[in-house]
Amino acid sequence: SYELTQPLSVSVALGQTARxxxxxxxxxxxxxxxxxxxxGQAPVLVIxxxxxxxxxxxxxxxxxxxxxxxxxxISRAQAGDEADYYCQVWDSSxxxxxxxxTKLTVL
Amino acid sequence: EVQLVxxxxxxVQPGGSLRLSCAASGFTFxxxxxxxxxxxxxxxxxxxxxxxxxxxxxxxxxxxxxxFTISRDNxxxxxYLQMNSxxxxxxAVYYCARSSGGLLETSxxxxxxxxxxxxxxx
Numbered sequence: 001s002y003e004l005t006q007p008l009s010v011s012v013a014l015g016q017t018a019r020x021x022x023x024x025x026x027x028x029x030x031x032x033x034x035x036x037x038x039x040g041q042a043p044v045l046v047i048x049x050x051x052x053x054x055x056x057x058x059x060x061x062x063x064x065x066x067x068x069x070x071x072x073x074i075s076r077a078q079a080g081d082e083a084d085y086y087c088q089v090w091d092s093s094x095x096x097x098x099x100x101x102t103k104l105t106v107l
Numbered sequence: 108e109v110q111l112v113x114x115x116x117x118x119v120q121p122g123g124s125l126r127l128s129c130a131a132s133g134f135t136f137x138x139x140x141x142x143x144x145x146x147x148x149x150x151x152x153x154x155x156x157x158x159x160x161x162x163x164x165x166x167x168x169x170x171x172x173x174x175f176t177i178s179r180d181n182x183x184x185x186x187y188l189q190m191n192s193x194x195x196x197x198x199a200v201y202y203c204a205r206s207s208g209g210l211l212e213t214s215x216x217x218x219x220x221x222x223x224x225x226x227x228x229x
Contacts, residue, residue, distance in 0.1 A: 033216070041221075042221050043202075045217050048207070088216075090211050090214070095154055
């Protein structure tokens, strides 16, 4: 089965840039989506198909995907960006696959 | 405004059954593929099942295959998840999520409900 690996936690200073990685075998050949989830809330799509932002998502959120790693980048991090972040792909053998999630802390 | 509202969660004994519903509004339900995603307490997201817009194509996670059945009623704008032979490890918040459209491989989950909690315990 296909697996996605994320760091458990990432910390970033207020106003600096946070990078959250998502590792998977040849993930660069897949379409990666990223979701933000705040405590007690449903997930929200923040990046789709590697690098596209849905309407209403700030330009500070960006994504890239190549080789075995996809990356979500949050520029000028704000306190309101503190959340859990999940990457997700569709694998033809496994189905929908989520990474284990990364807790972002803004210091 | 797109809305997805889950219902049907609750406390059930191991081996029991439960049927979840998801009421959709604010979009043409019959045109969109739908999914169930769950989240165990304090854990990450886990995809559970997918159903195509017509209901003709269905996929399940290995963890629920043979026990759960996804279905939909496009006339009632509703998605369902019949859960049988429930286990303690099925305890989770269950979300219904809409696929945005296009190929499975490229389609994110663009709208989510608020979830319904299923607790499997004696």
